[in-house]
Amino acid sequence: MAQEPLFEPWNDPSEKPLIQFKNVTKRFGDFIAIDDLTQDIYEKEFFALLGPSGCGKTTMMRMLGGFETPTSGTISIAGQDMNNVPPNKRAVNMMFQSYALFPHLSIYENIAFGLRRTDMAKDAIDARVNEMLKLTRLEKFAQRKPHQISGGQRQRVALARSLAKAPKLLLLDEPLGALDKKLRQDTQFELMDIQEKTGTTFVIVTHDQEEAMTVASRVAVMDEGRIIQVATPDAIYEAPNSTYVADFIGDVNLIKGTAELRVSSKPAEQTTPETLEAPADPFVDDTPRPQPNKLGEWLHDKVLSPIIGERDEPIKRLPPPSAAELTATPEVTSDIPEGGIALNWSDQHPAIIVSNGDEAQDGKALTFAIRPEKLNIAKDKPDAANALQGTVIDIAYLGNVSTYHVELKGGQMIKAQMANARRLAKRDITWEDTVWVSFTDTAGVLLER
Amino acid sequence: MRRFALIAVPYLWLLALFLVPFLIVMKISLSDIALAIPPYTPKLDLTGGWDAVTSFFKALDFENFEFLTSDDLYWKAYLSSFKIALISTVLALLIGYPIAYSMARAAPEWRPTLLMLVILPFWTSFLIRVYAWMGILSNEGLLNQFLLWTGLISEPLTILNTNTAVYIGIVYTYLPFMILPIYSTLEKMDDSLLEAAEDLGCSRTSAFWLITVPLSKTGIIAGCFLVFIPTLGEFVIPSLLGGSQTLMIGKVLWEEFFNNRDWPVASAVAIILLLILIIPIILFQRNEQKQREMEG
Ligand SMILES: Nc1ncnc2c1ncn2[C@@H]1O[C@H](COP(=O)(O)OP(=O)(O)OP(=O)(O)O)[C@@H](O)[C@H]1O
Ligand SMILES: [Mg+2]
Numbered sequence: 077m078a079q080e081p082l083f084e085p086w087n088d089p090s091e092k093p094l095i096q097f098k099n100v101t102k103r104f105g106d107f108i109a110i111d112d113l114t115q116d117i118y119e120k121e122f123f124a125l126l127g128p129s130g131c132g133k134t135t136m137m138r139m140l141g142g143f144e145t146p147t148s149g150t151i152s153i154a155g156q157d158m159n160n161v162p163p164n165k166r167a168v169n170m171m172f173q174s175y176a177l178f179p180h181l182s183i184y185e186n187i188a189f190g191l192r193r194t195d196m197a198k199d200a201i202d203a204r205v206n207e208m209l210k211l212t213r214l215e216k217f218a219q220r221k222p223h224q225i226s227g228g229q230r231q232r233v234a235l236a237r238s239l240a241k242a243p244k245l246l247l248l249d250e251p252l253g254a255l256d257k258k259l260r261q262d263t264q265f266e267l268m269d270i271q272e273k274t275g276t277t278f279v280i281v282t283h284d285q286e287e288a289m290t291v292a293s294r295v296a297v298m299d300e301g302r303i304i305q306v307a308t309p310d311a312i313y314e315a316p317n318s319t320y321v322a323d324f325i326g327d328v329n330l331i332k333g334t335a336e337l338r339v340s341s342k343p344a345e346q347t348t349p350e351t352l353e354a355p356a357d358p359f360v361d362d363t364p365r366p367q368p369n370k371l372g373e374w375l376h377d378k379v380l381s382p383i384i385g386e387r388d389e390p391i392k393r394l395p396p397p398s399a400a401e402l403t404a405t406p407e408v409t410s411d412i413p414e415g416g417i418a419l420n421w422s423d424q425h426p427a428i429i430v431s432n433g434d435e436a437q438d439g440k441a442l443t444f445a446i447r448p449e450k451l452n453i454a455k456d457k458p459d460a461a462n463a464l465q466g467t468v469i470d471i472a473y474l475g476n477v478s479t480y481h482v483e484l485k486g487g488q489m490i491k492a493q494m495a496n497a498r499r500l501a502k503r504d505i506t507w508e509d510t511v512w513v514s515f516t517d518t519a520g521v522l523l524e525r
Numbered sequence: 526m527r528r529f530a531l532i533a534v535p536y537l538w539l540l541a542l543f544l545v546p547f548l549i550v551m552k553i554s555l556s557d558i559a560l561a562i563p564p565y566t567p568k569l570d571l572t573g574g575w576d577a578v579t580s581f582f583k584a585l586d587f588e589n590f591e592f593l594t595s596d597d598l599y600w601k602a603y604l605s606s607f608k609i610a611l612i613s614t615v616l617a618l619l620i621g622y623p624i625a626y627s628m629a630r631a632a633p634e635w636r637p638t639l640l641m642l643v644i645l646p647f648w649t650s651f652l653i654r655v656y657a658w659m660g661i662l663s664n665e666g667l668l669n670q671f672l673l674w675t676g677l678i679s680e681p682l683t684i685l686n687t688n689t690a691v692y693i694g695i696v697y698t699y700l701p702f703m704i705l706p707i708y709s710t711l712e713k714m715d716d717s718l719l720e721a722a723e724d725l726g727c728s729r730t731s732a733f734w735l736i737t738v739p740l741s742k743t744g745i746i747a748g749c750f751l752v753f754i755p756t757l758g759e760f761v762i763p764s765l766l767g768g769s770q771t772l773m774i775g776k777v778l779w780e781e782f783f784n785n786r787d788w789p790v791a792s793a794v795a796i797i798l799l800l801i802l803i804i805p806i807i808l809f810q811r812n813e814q815k816q817r818e819m820e821g
Contacts, residue, residue: 143720163723176721179819180739190725223819241725 083293084308085118092155094119094245094277095140100149102135102301109135111301112149122271122278124288126324127298133281134173135301137247140279141170153245169241173249173281175234177222183233184209184218190241208236211266228254235263239270248280252287260284264291285325289313297321313447318525322445327479329451329490331428331444333421335437335522338414338429417522419444424485429461431517437524446520451492453480453511455504460514466490468509480505482513547799554792555585565788589793598777599794603801605772609688609763610756613695614703617752618745620696621703625744626737628704629711636712643701643708655694655765662690662766686768694762695752702751710744710816711737743816750809758798774798 085091093116102110109132117123125133138144139151142163151158158166169190177186187208191201209215212232217225222233231254238246251267252260268291271278282288288295289309296306297320305317316322319330417433419442428444457463466484473496480492490513505511556565567584570577593599628639646654661667662685669681684690714737722732738745760775767773774794781791 141720141724143724163720164726164728168724170721170724172717172721174715174717176715176717178718178721178736180742189722193726193731221819237721237725 083120085121086116086294091118093117094121094154095279096150096152097136098150098152100139100146100151102132102139102144103147108301110139110146113301113303115296115303115306117277117279119277120271120275122268122280122291122293124292124295125279125281125298126283126285126288126295128324129283131298132301133298134249136298137170137249137279137281140245140247141168142166167244168247169238169243169245170247171234171238171249171251175222175230177230177233177237179222182219182221183214183225186222186233187236187240189237194241204240208240211239212236212263228256228259231255232263242274243276245277245279248278250281250283253283260287261290267291295325297324299324315521316445316523319443319445319523320525322521322523327448327491327493329446329448331419331421331446331488333419333428333442333444335417335433335440335442336420336427337435337438338416338418338431413517416517417442419522422484422486422488425464426462428520429517430520430522431461433522437522440524442522442524444520445523446515448479448491448493449477450515450519451490452514453482453492453494453505454514455509455511457512458514461517463512463514464490465510465512468505468507468511471505471507480511482511484513550792550795552585553788554589554790554796555587556789557584557588558787558789563788564786589789590797592790593793593797599774602772602774602777603797606757606759606774609691609695609773610753610759613692613699613756614749614753616692616696617700617703618749621700621748622707622741622745624700625704625707625711625741628708629714640708643704646701651698652761654698655762658690658694658697658766659685662693685766688767688771690766691763691771691773694766695756695759698762699752699756702755703748706747706751707741707744710741714740743812743819746812747809747816750805750812754802754805754809757802 085093095115095117097113097115100110100113101108113136125136127133135144139146140153140158142158142161142165145159153166153168178189181189184205188201188205191204196204206215209218212235214229214232214236217229217233222230225233231251235248235251238248248267252263255263264287267278270276278291280288280291292309294306295309295312296303297312298304299320305312305321307315312321313325316325319328322328323330413431415435416429416431417435417437418427418429419433420427421444430444452458452460453468457465464484466482466488468480469483469489470481472479472481475496477493477495480494482490482492484490492513552569553565556567558564559566567581569581624643628636628643631639659666663669664681664683664685666685668684669678672678673681684693718736718740719732722736723729727735758775758778759773760779763771763773763776764779767776778791778794778798781787781794785791
């Protein structure tokens with residue numbers, strides 16, 4: 077699993093995108109559903125759209141399917157401008173959010189519907205439909221009508237119907253929302269399997285971020301008709317570009333403060349060589365910017381580091397987490413590297429040390445975002461880069477983990493998640509305890525908006 | 526007990542307004558014609574005791590029904606009514622479906638208005654509207670005047686007192702009964718079904734035949750019965766707009782009853798008509814039930 081060749085066509089300049097949105101705007105009357113959206117989606121991607129209700133996910137899908145035309149801008153699929161191509165002339169199938177099953181046809185005929193519109197032979201159709209029925213575990217219901225099956229079964233019929241024609245591009249609008257957890261996980265893996273076998277490109281809308289994280293090659297977080305961030309699931313989780321994304325994906329603690337350059341012995345010398353080093357890399361353009369080029373960073377980490385060793389400058393954005401990092405409780409060390417940012421946020425607490433903070437952010441009002449599972453809590457003051465004192469207000473027991481709601485001095489609430497390694501009765505932290513919340517200097521990120 | 530009362534209400538209604546009149550008509554159809562008031566015998570005289578009742582039942586027979594088979598006027602009238610009802614139903618469907626379809630496709634804010642326009646004719650008496658058609662279709666009527674004025678014809682067309690006028694009258698009168706059930710099924714139809722059909726490779730036309738028509742089937746069937754059933758026994762339209770050659774069972778019934786004062790034969794005609802209509806009525810009920818199941 078770990079050593080598969082990396083699938084990152086979006087980082088490959090020679091790769092041609094399958095779908096291109098170019099400055100697409102969609103208005104319904106005065107209402108702007110999609111706002112000047114430009115986005116590439118590549119072949120064989122599993123592209124997940126995430127966002128609050130009404131942010132324009134379905135509208136984006138409907139434009140891809142050909143049911144809405146953009147008010148302005150162009151959408152092209154495989155290089156062809158799609159604006160005047162009707163839905164039945166597109167090699168695209170869509171699974172509708174409302175399922176849109178044909179009520180007068182049996183489940184079997186619903187699934188066969190698309191195949192019957194082609195010149196496929198009768199027995200080939202039969203074989204394909206049976207394959208789909210088996211895949212979605214609907215064999216028993218083949219002869220029933222849609223109103224005679226349950227909601228989850230209907231959803232599976234809709235899925236089977238859209239899969240039957242094995243389209244080049246499959247649009248799934250909340251395909252698994254009505255399924256129970258077990259069946260949903262099975263179907264997710266089934267989808268990934270189908271995608272691997274057929275090379276179909278998937279665009280999927282989901283409200284379930286766990287699902288997006290599991291299946292997607294990239295996740296797009298949308299808000300009010302715009303895409304706020306597009307990145308791989310781990311990058312979007314570990315390095316959100318805004319508090320909106322950080323808050324939308326998973327749980328997060330947000331602390332507002334003012335950035336200050338960290339007092340370090342030799343800050344100037346530390347930063348100079350790094351900016352000089354950058355132009356040496358042919359992939360990195362040399363326009364000045366607050367953060368190093370992502371591609372350069374990636375090249376360094378994946379290709380150059382075994383040869384020339386780890387970068388010695390502080391990492392400015394978090395790298396994707398290793399498997400060990402994801403499972404282990406954060407290790408707290410006092411071994412704080414030089415540089416970075418200290419965030420002044422309260423007069424009752426020390427500044428938060430963020431050694432991966434960008435020094436160019438000095439003096440700005442920033443928000444520090446840290447995931448609950450990156451926090452450690454203890455009764456005694458630990459030896460950590462950051463340790464904040466507070467009182468346990470509430471403990472939510474979630475089985476494998478517990479979430480501690482800690483009120484820091486001054487009123488800031490913090491959520492910390494700890495694995496329940498011990499039995500409930502054996503744990504020593506309870507309500508009203510005074511505790512120390514600690515985290516490393518690289519556990520969180522500083523966000524400008 | 527309350528439950529029972531609730532169920533009993535419709536049955537009592539049916540008993541009072543359908544079964545009792547039916548039995549009375551049935552009884553008359555089994556009687557003989559007589560010069561009396563009312564013009565048939567025997568009459569049930571309950572004061573005569575048990576003997577009177579038994580002699581009353583002995584006097585009843587199926588003579589009138591036998592008479593209906595002996596004269597070919599009657600079965601020809603039934604057949605001709607059937608033909609006219611069938612053709613009218615098809616015509617009403619051909620005209621009504623596109624109207625219902627465009628109503629269902631119209632912008633939602635227009636639909637109540639359009640629906641109102643369909644129902645509007647009911648606000649005037651049916652008889653007045655049929656008389657209005659006489660004014661339109663007669664030789665000096667509005668239609669002929671208009672056609673002469675445009676120069677399309679040089680001689681006035683004879684429409685009134687022909688079968689054509691009967692068809693026009695029937696289709697005009699019963700069109701709303703065709704439009705409304707079809708509209709109600711089409712309006713309920715989810716547009717995303719058509720989108721799904723197109724998505725799966727249908728053209729607009731084939732999506733219409735494969736999705737829209739099958740889904741409005743119950744509406745089509747209901748509309749057809751609602752036109753066919755009353756048309757079969759229609760009397761006013763053929764007698765006002767039709768000519769002497771227009772043969773319909775409703776007209777025959779009227780003539781037997783009022784012109785010949787032969788109540789027993791008229792009753793027999795009515796009973797047969799009712800028996801013929803029971804089949805389509807049962808089919809209609811089945812269709813309604815099926816639709817309810819589909820929705821439930
Ligand atoms: N035909 C339409 N006419 C007017 N407004 C529309 C139309 N279709 C969508 N909208 C509006 O556009 C916005 C985006 O709708 P869309 O269906 O894309 O949301 P969504 O992201 O799919 O939401 P959900 O997660 O609830 O499905 C919504 O505010 C919706 O009200
Ligand atoms: Mg939606």
